[in-house]
Amino acid sequence: FKIIIFLCLISCSKPQPPVRPHIIPIPNEFSMNEGVFVLDNKVSLHADEDLVAVAEFFNKYLKEKLGYSLKLRDKSSTKTINFIRDTQIENDEGYELIIDSSSITIKAKTKKGAFYAFQTLRQFFPPSMENSMLLNSEISLQNAVIKDAPRFVYRGMHLDVSRHFFSVAFIKKYIDLLSQLKMNTFHWHLTDDQGWRIEIKKYPKLQEVAAFREETLIGHYNDFPQQFDGKKYGGFYTQEEVKDIVQYAAERYITVIPEIEMPGHAQAAIAAYPELGCTRKNINVATKWGVFEDIYCPTEETFTFLENVLDEVMPLFPGKYIHIGGDEAPKTRWKACEHCQELIQKENLEDEHGLQSYFIARMEKYINSKGKEIIGWDEILEGGLAPNATVMSWRGVNGAVEAAKSGHNVILTPTSHCYFDYYQSDNANEPLAIGGYLPLEKVYSFNPIPKELTKAQEKYVLGAQGNVWTEYITSPEHVEYMAFPRAIAMAEVTWSNPFKRDYQDFAYRLSHFHKRLDAQNVNYANHLYEIEG
Ligand code: TNX
Incomplete structure (x- = not known):
């Protein structure tokens, strides 16, 4: 009986595809797919020459938050994260992010675009990673395809x-x-x-x-x-x-x-x-x-x-x-x-x-x-x-x-x-x-x-x-209180397609973003009770 409960716990804790993605600012196009990419210290990191700086920034972030960084171009690895320069992407700040079970691919024309892809990817990570609570963990990332670019420069x-x-x-x-x-x-x-x-x-x-x-x-x-x-x-x-x-x-x-x-x-x-x-x-x-x-x-x-x-x-x-x-x-x-x-x-x-x-x-x-x-x-x-x-x-x-x-x-x-x-x-x-x-x-x-x-x-x-x-x-806490979450709304106003904007949906995504802010010790004002009643 205990074994059955144990097996159930394992399978029940398997991540389910979220009903809606909770990315802020909301991307232009996205689909969430079945399956996950499991990030661990055996994943290999590849970057086209022009995007190396962003890949290194990403790797530094992993080191700080997870306690490990990824090996570069590790041939023995079966899973990879790729930063690919793609000149077909129209917008200088645009990017594509493709997460599937064996690889994560970031495509961008410029470093800036690749950096924004990383910021989107970051929101797939659990919030508690932000305050280095998940040292040496494996992280499951929901499979997804995202195409994105800002509305304003x-x-x-x-x-x-x-x-x-x-x-x-x-x-x-x-x-x-x-x-x-x-x-x-x-x-x-x-x-x-x-x-x-x-x-x-x-x-x-x-x-x-x-x-x-x-x-x-x-x-x-x-x-x-x-x-x-x-x-x-x-x-x-x-x-x-x-x-x-x-x-x-x-x-x-x-x-x-x-x-x-x-x-x-x-x-x-x-x-x-x-x-x-x-x-x-x-x-x-x-x-x-x-x-x-x-x-x-x-x-x-x-x-x-x-x-x-x-x-x-x-x-x-x-x-x-x-x-x-x-x-x-x-x-x-x-x-x-x-x-x-x-x-x-x-x-x-x-x-x-x-x-x-x-x-x-x-x-x-x-x-x-x-x-x-x-x-x-x-x-x-x-x-x-x-x-x-x-x-x-x-x-x-x-x-x-x-x-x-x-x-x-x-x-x-x-x-x-x-x-x-x-x-x-x-x-x-x-x-x-x-x-x-x-x-x-x-x-x-x-x-x-x-x-x-x-x-x-x-x-x-x-x-x-x-x-x-x-x-x-x-005080800094008071700046944070006044600026957040209003700056988060402003980010979506300036980045996202206006036809994608929906306040209730924003509130849902904001409730997830709060956890990221909590983990980073940000004293934001909590408006969700007003929205949810
Ligand atoms: C007007 S906005 C000012 C500032 C004040 C602010 C207070 C602007 C260009 N000038 O000097 O701090 O109002 O809201």
Whole structure:
């Protein structure tokens, strides 16, 4: 009798084909088949020359999570994992993944595609593998065929490290999570009124003064007086740390876009070098949130400063884009500044908005001359758009529509669907947030292509991004809570075919993905009870 129970246990524990696959973002085409591929340390790994780097990355992952790596081109092995370069695959980021009982085949045209195939394969592994709980185990992988490619070329997440500062280790964790979602861009908001966070060797006061503020800010925009704890708060990334992060991201096929804000959100820099402001008076690094009147003055001194800063920033970031901000620059100081008024006359500009456009266009010219392109928030449309600029539309989608209609590339980040600093539920226990309300389902429903665009104009939409502004987000756990799972919805919005998207199905897949996040110690917000009731 005991033997019968034992046999039953063995056969009953045989993995059954899942009813639905639980891959996020959902692939374009897939079928799950009978049977499994059993991964153990006797499997041999093959990779075409162009894809060796990805195969090695995969092998390193196995070593870390399972305690063994695979032998390369082991002739004695009957089972293989193959990374094959296939130039027939149309999309540079596309891939095919075929799992059958004797082999796993990954086909891609580029390393990036192969990397995404690995990320899909990774979701076939048990979640507990993520925290190395399955050392030396055999892993059964469901047979399947998947053909996949992204909808948009830009799939991003942003993080503001100025309002609150986050460690190198956390930035890496964030980047690694994005890579698991097949996102390809990390927008790093490095400078703002409340802190300058990137080392610039030519300007030591950016480190000594601009990187720190007098008080830790707690409390709400509208809840004055705020509570101050009287300590110095801040920090910055050294150029070595920046290089390390950029390299880490590159290994995960993520481009890092640095944002150096101008002409507004510059109070920290002006606190360090008062001559950059129009009043030239001493001011402090901001200790409140909001929009500040002290912005860069459009003098030769300022332009030289910004060019020198960019000369140090640009070589650290191999990607083609530099984000120059451009948002929320009140014109109070420029209105009261003689030099600004003269410049408006001299350059035949209409007013201070024209001067903002002049400022941005001039910086664009410099950045273009170094082989890079600019991205700016939609305020850069004010007074005329710089010739080659890409617009990041945050105040709704109008900026994107206007820019795309005039032939400029756009990235969609409207507050309505992309602001992950907003509340995500109406539960009274939600931690204090900036305001606004953006539940998961609304993120999921986002269509990055504004309906005002014609078919021909749609091509200017590069993609979309979730933004994590950190005025009220002080710890890594809190960033995770605000970003996940909304970033997961954004990943599917930007990667998957819209006809494949279904919120209930997403919720089912998300419940599996939660286990992967648990294993990686990610403090996500759990919305499933809302979905399942
Ligand atoms: C607006 S979005 C800002 C940020 C704030 C954010 C808060 C944008 C370009 N500027 O400076 O942090 O709102 O949601």
